[in-house]
Amino acid sequence: MNPIALLPWQSVAALLAAIVALAGLPILPDGMAPASTALVFLLVLTGALVPLLRLPTATESFVLFAAAHGPVYLLLSGITGHEGQAGLAFFALVAASWLIAWRLVTVLSLARPTSRPMGTLLRLVVPTLFGVWLLLLWEAIVRGAGIPFILLPPPSLIGVRIANSLPILAADVQQTIFKSVFAGYFMGCAAGFSVAILADRFVFLRRGLMPIGNMVSALPIIGVAPIMVMWFGFDWPSKAAVVVIMTFFPMLVNTVAGLTAAGSMERDLMRTYAAGYWQTLWKLRLPAAAPFIFNALKINSTLALIGAIVAEFFGTPVVGMGFRISTEVGRMNVDMVWAEIAVAALAGSIFYGVLALIERAVTFWHPSVRGG
Amino acid sequence: MISAKGLDLTFQTGDGPVHALSNVDLEIGKGEFVSFIGPSGCGKTTFLRVIADLEQPTGGAITVNGMSPQEARRRRAYGYVFQAAALYPWRTIEKNVALPLEIMGISAAEQRERVKRTLDLVNLTGFGKKFPWQLSGGMQQRASIARALAFDADLLLMDEPFGALDEIVRDHLNEQLLELWARTNKTICFVTHSIPEAVYLSTKIVVMSPRPGRVTDVINSTLPKERPLDIRESTEFLAIAHRVREGLRAGQSYED
Ligand SMILES: Nc1ncnc2c1ncn2[C@@H]1O[C@H](COP(=O)(O)OP(=O)(O)OP(=O)(O)O)[C@@H](O)[C@H]1O
Ligand SMILES: [Mg+2]
Numbered sequence: 001m002n003p004i005a006l007l008p009w010q011s012v013a014a015l016l017a018a019i020v021a022l023a024g025l026p027i028l029p030d031g032m033a034p035a036s037t038a039l040v041f042l043l044v045l046t047g048a049l050v051p052l053l054r055l056p057t058a059t060e061s062f063v064l065f066a067a068a069h070g071p072v073y074l075l076l077s078g079i080t081g082h083e084g085q086a087g088l089a090f091f092a093l094v095a096a097s098w099l100i101a102w103r104l105v106t107v108l109s110l111a112r113p114t115s116r117p118m119g120t121l122l123r124l125v126v127p128t129l130f131g132v133w134l135l136l137l138w139e140a141i142v143r144g145a146g147i148p149f150i151l152l153p154p155p156s157l158i159g160v161r162i163a164n165s166l167p168i169l170a171a172d173v174q175q176t177i178f179k180s181v182f183a184g185y186f187m188g189c190a191a192g193f194s195v196a197i198l199a200d201r202f203v204f205l206r207r208g209l210m211p212i213g214n215m216v217s218a219l220p221i222i223g224v225a226p227i228m229v230m231w232f233g234f235d236w237p238s239k240a241a242v243v244v245i246m247t248f249f250p251m252l253v254n255t256v257a258g259l260t261a262a263g264s265m266e267r268d269l270m271r272t273y274a275a276g277y278w279q280t281l282w283k284l285r286l287p288a289a290a291p292f293i294f295n296a297l298k299i300n301s302t303l304a305l306i307g308a309i310v311a312e313f314f315g316t317p318v319v320g321m322g323f324r325i326s327t328e329v330g331r332m333n334v335d336m337v338w339a340e341i342a343v344a345a346l347a348g349s350i351f352y353g354v355l356a357l358i359e360r361a362v363t364f365w366h367p368s369v370r371g372g
Numbered sequence: 373m374i375s376a377k378g379l380d381l382t383f384q385t386g387d388g389p390v391h392a393l394s395n396v397d398l399e400i401g402k403g404e405f406v407s408f409i410g411p412s413g414c415g416k417t418t419f420l421r422v423i424a425d426l427e428q429p430t431g432g433a434i435t436v437n438g439m440s441p442q443e444a445r446r447r448r449a450y451g452y453v454f455q456a457a458a459l460y461p462w463r464t465i466e467k468n469v470a471l472p473l474e475i476m477g478i479s480a481a482e483q484r485e486r487v488k489r490t491l492d493l494v495n496l497t498g499f500g501k502k503f504p505w506q507l508s509g510g511m512q513q514r515a516s517i518a519r520a521l522a523f524d525a526d527l528l529l530m531d532e533p534f535g536a537l538d539e540i541v542r543d544h545l546n547e548q549l550l551e552l553w554a555r556t557n558k559t560i561c562f563v564t565h566s567i568p569e570a571v572y573l574s575t576k577i578v579v580m581s582p583r584p585g586r587v588t589d590v591i592n593s594t595l596p597k598e599r600p601l602d603i604r605e606s607t608e609f610l611a612i613a614h615r616v617r618e619g620l621r622a623g624q625s626y627e628d
Pocket of ligand 2: 416417455
């Protein structure tokens with residue numbers, strides 16, 4: 001039987017890519033030693049053909065790992081300094097390593113972990129590989145095609161910029177996230193929650209407050225931010241005020257909706273005990289509303305970050321993530337802008353992730369969490 | 373204990389009024405065990421809910437313990453077992469049973485003691501730390517009965533509490549319920565669809581019929597208070613069961 005027919009499709013595609021690359025040699029006009037070129041081909045061929053050996057999963061994974069990341073490392077070090085000179089062979093070989101990595105992820109996803117720590121490790125490895133390859137392909141395309149760094153810097157350059165600007169970035173995070181975002185987020189969520197309870201308790205407030213809350217949420221941030229600067233000054237309180245305005249309404253609406261989530265029989269039960277308003281609220285309606293409230297907390301974590309950064313465009317002391325982005329764009333220091341974006345993305349993910357973990361712990365009983 | 377005179381209840385719904393209770397007259401004495409039986413939709417749940425002040429009658433008068441239903445509810449005069457278990461999923465079984473005790477401000481030690489006793493009573497010993505969704509439907513229903521028994525109300529309103537249980541568990545709980553009733557002298561209003569269950573448990577059987585919901589027959593049981601399970605084969609038992617069945621059939625024939 002034809003051995004090619006036994007190969008998974010990623011391996012076949014990687015082989016084809018390697019053949020295309022052979023036709024398109026050299027990889028770089030003057031960028032790579034013949035020895036490196038030969039090693040790249042050798043690794044790609046190994047990676048493409050290793051499924052034929054039917055090795056144990058662990059061994060096969062190691063071979064695939066080396067065969068995917070070795071070539072891409074050699075290729076990327078070769079292209080650095082020779083941006084824009086890449087030909088067909090370069091891209092074909094990057095594609096081949098990527099396909100081998102794909103094969104690796106497939107093998108790992110099918111693997112049956114033998115122990116709990118192994119299982120956890122496997123669950124982490126797959127998304128990590130996914131993220132790493134996103135960056136590798138970004139790097140290869142930007143450098144290979146010679147895209148001007150001012151349009152899109154390669155991730156390695158952004159990484160270097162982050163490493164070299166740690167004190168500045170730390171000061172910006174301190175100003176924007178630990179002061180503006182956190183203060184505004186807690187005040188906004190607390191205010192939204194309290195008003196929701198008041199609106200629930202007193203019907204006339206519900207009639208009067210909900211439309212006003214609605215209107216506040218519709219205020220455009222670029223109009224509000226300068227006014228807040230006039231009211232609260234240049235420093236973080238004015239940014240926190242913008243965040244309060246942005247986070248207030250989602251919390252209000254979600255809490256009001258959540259307070260109606262308890263079933264009628266569960267409420268009747270409280271009524272048969274002649275439970276008071278606050279007892280019913282505390283023991284029934286708030287627990288039932290928890291999934292809604294966490295929904296608002298998660299939405300607001302993102303809104304707060306956006307609000308604080310954008311608000312800094314409208315006057316701020318000389319520190320802060322939004323301030324940095326707006327000034328560095330003006331100076332054409334695009335890598336610094338990207339560094340701030342990367343830090344903001346990381347901070348936002350951590351914020352969201354922590355909230356999601358707390359949510360799982362608090363609403364463990366909800367069908368969407370316990371899975372049934 | 374409960375006295376209803378000319379009780380009327382009409383629900384106003386989107387497609388016209390629904391006459392759920394019509395001219396219901398009923399006297400329930402203290403310490404009685406009253407079963408309500410009748411086809412689906414004849415107003416059994418509605419009548420229990422009126423007693424519990426969860427529904428307001430649109431006509432007639434009703435007193436519970438000589439008070440208005442609202443006052444009786446405020447004084448926590450009754451425990452109510454709903455047609456579904458209605459346990460709170462974020463509380464363990466123990467905590468669910470303790471819920472009324474928490475609300476009534478009973479001390480923690482006393483709570484623990486009562487929770488343990490009532491869980492033993494419904495055969496849920498050892499399941500206190502589980503969450504409701506980890507238990508079978510029948511176990512959940514038993515937990516909800518334990519919750520209604522946890523605080524010692526004189527009146528128990530039970531809406532098809534054993535509907536979801538298998539025959540064996542049902543027999544066992546029927547016996548337990550009778551024993552509890554004999555021991556505590558509670559008044560029990562019990563909705564069921566099972567004729568043998570109604571006859572076995574009750575001192576008084578109320579037969580109802582639908583559209584509009586009304587009482588068609590009230591049967592005072594002649595069975596002794598002491599009732600072993602095999603009383604269900606006695607001729608006296610079968611005679612009462614026969615009369616209940618006749619009552620149900622008569623209610624049915626009104627519709628044709
Ligand atoms: N909240 C309500 N709004 C409108 N109609 C209602 C409401 N509750 C009950 N009904 C109607 O009143 C009638 C009596 O209902 P009820 O629940 O008392 O019946 P039931 O005898 O308990 O029936 P089942 O044996 O099926 O539980 C039915 O026709 C029902 O549709
Ligand atoms: Mg019913």
